[in-house]
Amino acid sequence: MNAKTFSLDELCLLTDCSKRTVRYYIQLGLVSRPVGEARAARYTGEHLSQLLRIKKLSESGVSLERIREVLAGEDSPVPPRERHPGTVEVRSHIYVAPGIEVQITPEEAGISPEQLRKFVGEVMALAKSILGERDKDSRG
Incomplete structure (x- = not known):
């Protein structure tokens, strides 16, 4: 399977997160480590999904500690957002x-x-x- 991968710049553009934020989330263990190191590092759809979920929860006022719990499988404190024209989803x-x-x-x-x-x-x-x-x- 030839899955699409992203550079850090592309990932940041897709998620509207800074490089510093992405690296911080990786350091905290909220986002998986990239494939490869330094400039050769690549990110997958899984990374994209993780970041979008973290961003959604964070923008809803959920703490990073609670986000860690949600990512570990606990129920989300944020109800699913109602879809409307223009909504972006990862599928x-x-x-x-x-x-x-x-x-x-x-x-x-x-x-x-x-x-x-x-x-x-x-x-x-x-x-x-x-x-x-x-x-x-x-x-x-």
């Missing part, structure tokens, strides 16, 4: 097979990156099983 779009795609908003679904990976793996295995049966039926 995972999974291509399963021709005509089959899954779109997930992990934050809204309340699942962690690890749970998302497991979910995608299960969906892909199920699709392979079902589509394999379909192909056998059409040949036999």
